[in-house]
Amino acid sequence: MDVTEAQTLWDATPGWLNTASYGLPPRPAWNALQSALDEWRHGRTSWEHWDESTQASRAAFARLTGADVADIAVGSTASGLLAPVAASLPADARVVVPEIEFTSNLFPWLVQAERGVEVVTVPTARLADAVTAGTSGGSGRTTVVAVSAVQSATGEVADLEAVVEAARSVGALVVVDASQAAGWLPWRWSRADVVVAAAYKWLMAPRGAAFGYFSPAVRDRFTPLQAGWYAGADPHDSYYGPPLRLAADARRFDVSPAWFSFVGAAPALALLLQIGIEQVNAHDVALANRFRAGLGLAPADSAIVSADIPGAEDKLARAGIRAAVRDGRVRVSCHVYSTTADVDHALDALT
Numbered sequence: 395m396d397v398t399e400a401q402t403l404w405d406a407t408p409g410w411l412n413t414a415s416y417g418l419p420p421r422p423a424w425n426a427l428q429s430a431l432d433e434w435r436h437g438r439t440s441w442e443h444w445d446e447s448t449q450a451s452r453a454a455f456a457r458l459t460g461a462d463v464a465d466i467a468v469g470s471t472a473s474g475l476l477a478p479v480a481a482s483l484p485a486d487a488r489v490v491v492p493e494i495e496f497t498s499n500l501f502p503w504l505v506q507a508e509r510g511v512e513v514v515t516v517p518t519a520r521l522a523d524a525v526t527a528g529t530s531g532g533s534g535r536t537t538v539v540a541v542s543a544v545q546s547a548t549g550e551v552a553d554l555e556a557v558v559e560a561a562r563s564v565g566a567l568v569v570v571d572a573s574q575a576a577g578w579l580p581w582r583w584s585r586a587d588v589v590v591a592a593a594y595k596w597l598m599a600p601r602g603a604a605f606g607y608f609s610p611a612v613r614d615r616f617t618p619l620q621a622g623w624y625a626g627a628d629p630h631d632s633y634y635g636p637p638l639r640l641a642a643d644a645r646r647f648d649v650s651p652a653w654f655s656f657v658g659a660a661p662a663l664a665l666l667l668q669i670g671i672e673q674v675n676a677h678d679v680a681l682a683n684r685f686r687a688g689l690g691l692a693p694a695d696s697a698i699v700s701a702d703i704p705g706a707e708d709k710l711a712r713a714g715i716r717a718a719v720r721d722g723r724v725r726v727s728c729h730v731y732s733t734t735a736d737v738d739h740a741l742d743a744l745t
Contacts, residue, residue, distance in 0.1 A: 397677045397730055400669050404731040409715045411736055414546060414574060414698050414727035417598035422661035427600065430657045444653040447660040454663035455591075455605040458576060458671065459583035465613075467606040467647035468656070469620075472573050472590040473498040475606035478616040478647060479538075479569060479588055485510035487537035490525060492518040496546045498592075499571040503540060518550050522560035536566045543575035547720040549682075549698025549727075551579070558585050567612060576605075578678045578697050578729065580671045587612045596697075596729060597666065599659030602652035608644040616647070624650040666730075674730050681728035681737050688741035698727045703744055713743035 403420040410418060419427070426447070433439045448468055456463040469475045480502040483489070489503045493515035503513045516524040518541070525536045539561045541552050554570065561568045568586040576583070577596030583589045589607040593599035608616070618625055618640060625648045626632025627641050640646040666674065678697035685699050686692065703709075706724035710717050717740070718725045726740060 395668050397669065397673055400665065401731055401733070403665065406731045408733075409713070409736055409739060411715060411717045411726045411728060411732060411740055413596060413598075413729040413732075414549075414725060415595070415718050416601070417577070417595050417662075417729060418731055419598055419600070419658060420662055420665050422665065423598065423658045426661050427654060427658040430654055434654075441653060444657055445651065448651045448653070448656040450660040451593075451599075451603065451656045451663055452605070454660065454667055455576075455593075455597075457667055458663065459572075459589060459607050461584040461607050464643035464645075465584070465607055465610060467608060467644045468651055469604045469606060469647070469649040470602050470652060470655075471498070471604050472571055472592045473502050474620065474649065475590040475604055475647065476502040476569065476571075476588070478619045479567075480506050480511075481619055482616045483509075483511050483537060487511045488526070488534065489513045489538045489540055490521060490536050491515050491540045492521060492542070492545065492552075494518065494545055494547055495540070496542055496571065496573075498573070499540055499542055499569070499590075503538070518545060518552055522553065522556040525557075525560040525564055525566060527564045536561070536564055538567045538569055540569040540571075542571040542573070543579060543581070544696060544698060546574050546698075547723075547725070548700045549694070549696040549725070551575075551694075551696050554581060554585070574698065577666055578671065578674050580675055583607060584609065593655075593659050593663075597659065598662040598729075600655040602655030603659040606644070606647060608647060610643075613644060613647075618646045620649050621646065622650050624648045669730065677730060678728050678732070681732050681734065682726070684734065685726055685728070685737045685741065688737070688745065697729065698725060700725050706744060709743045710740060713739060715740045715743055 452466050456466045569588045570586045572591040576591040587609045593603040594601040623632045683693040700723045
């Protein structure tokens with residue numbers, strides 16, 4: 395399926411350039427959610443078939459990330475999936491994070507400071523250079539590099555390959571927040587040790603669905619702090635009583651799913667796979683660069699454009715363009731349902 399054909403599956407009101415805040419559901423996802431809500435309203439069914447969407451979503455995210463489905467956990471938020479990783483750090487750990495990092499991938503590390511965990515913030519472009527080997531005794535060695543693949547405020551795309559190479563050279567973990575990237579940015583995400591993604595942005599799911607990749611090489615280091623029945627080896631045999639019987643794979647980090655969020659997520663992820671992330675990437679970045687060119691900016695490799703334009707928020711609002719302001723700058727973000735007309739209308743409003 396090409397992008398032009400796919401665009402007929404959305405009902406976006408013209409002028410939506412704010413996927414970095416939340417994505418719009420394709421019609422199959424919307425219809426599936428309405429059907430499930432209607433079933434819930436009338437009590438016509440049990441819940442098990444809603445949960446099948448959770449497993450379908452897990453499998454689709456595995457394909458998107460190039461990972462095995464056994465390495466994928468489901469949750470509700472990116473920060474919740476990061477919590478067991480941060481809690482596992484030794485007291486003298488050193489975590490390197492971009493200084494502009496969205497706090498879902500910052501606060502989980504900062505709250506460990508009372509245990510002695512050190513968090514060092516640097517510009518995103520200097521992240522790999524900030525990875526240190528430390529002394530011969532291990533003091534000062536970087537333990538974790540935590541980074542958003544794409545920065546929420548600026549749209550800057552991290553050099554993940556350089557980060558992975560630098561981290562591997564000192565034995566540090568690579569933790570990536572893909573919330574602003576999964577769904578349009580092609581990368582073999584399983585190159586990292588841990589990847590989390592909130593699905594309500596570029597994956598276009600209802601808010602309440604999130605995914606985590608936990609590499610089998612490192613996940614035994616982490617304690618599943620939110621373990622419940624759904625993290626059991628067999629969830630349907632984990633309703634009552636001891637002993638502890640968690641899943642052997644990444645499902646041990648599962649959080650009992652918000653069913654309807656995953657009912658909407660499964661068709662959205664399936665459609666992204668049908669279109670192909672390479673096609674989505676080409677479409678999204680081309681539109682973002684069209685917007686950049688209209689502002690006299692050089693092209694970039696991101697679907698998100700951040701620009702300092704006086705009065706931009708009011709100008710766009712008057713024109714019916716829905717964008718965002720982050721860190722004092724207007725932020726425009728383009729996805730598969732965005733059109734050249736949306737971008738040109740935004741440029742007309744600003745220029």
